[in-house]
Amino acid sequence: MSKRLGERMKCNICNELMKEETDYYICPYCSYALKRKIESKETQYKRYLAHKYDENYISYMKNLTREIDFNNKLVLDFGCGQQPCLSKIYLNSKFVNYDLFFYPNEDYKLNKYDLILIIEVIEHLENPYDVLNELTNLLKEDGKIMIHTMLYDEKTDFRNWWYTRDITHISFFKKETFAKACKRLNLKMELINGFIVLSNN
Numbered sequence: 001m002s003k004r005l006g007e008r009m010k011c012n013i014c015n016e017l018m019k020e021e022t023d024y025y026i027c028p029y030c031s032y033a034l035k036r037k038i039e040s041k042e043t044q045y046k047r048y049l050a051h052k053y054d055e056n057y058i059s060y061m062k063n064l065t066r067e068i069d070f071n072n073k074l075v076l077d078f079g080c081g082q083q084p085c086l087s088k089i090y091l092n093s094k095f096v097n098y099d100l101f102f103y104p105n106e107d108y109k110l111n112k113y114d115l116i117l118i119i120e121v122i123e124h125l126e127n128p129y130d131v132l133n134e135l136t137n138l139l140k141e142d143g144k145i146m147i148h149t150m151l152y153d154e155k156t157d158f159r160n161w162w163y164t165r166d167i168t169h170i171s172f173f174k175k176e177t178f179a180k181a182c183k184r185l186n187l188k189m190e191l192i193n194g195f196i197v198l199s200n201n
Ligand SMILES: [Zn+2]
Pocket: 011, 012, 013, 014, 015, 016, 027, 028, 029, 030, 031, 032
């Protein structure tokens, strides 16, 4: 993060100044919320290592993605985790797995994709717009970015929400937050089966 002491925090999504609260920065324009306390990479890594990749996880992922057409696609599983399972479930697609901690090979940047999956990853990023911007450049003309994260709205009891309690979750979004990001990225946004789906206009 590029903030220096005494500088006000700018929103990574819309570039406006954020409101500084005790434990969060919150953007009054797009509702993007960023935790002020971000754990060290070591602490994050330990948390990710403790993640269980059991049958329950595999069936959760299978169920979550069951409506997606994976036929003959080049797919980037961005932030695939320690044991990427989608590439083993959908054998009719060609997968590239990338994960900052577990599959850090940046060769994924050399391809253009039909489908880029960001499943339960974006809430872990402190610069989500920058990442979306980079990934947008890796989309084929008719490609799609599919994001899965929990959105909050005006009814959410934000500070008591379980999603904000996870120490590795640092970025939180409303639907409007993504709408703002899409406007900047010149992408179209749809909500389909719990996914935020971005595609070229
Ligand atoms: Zn904003």
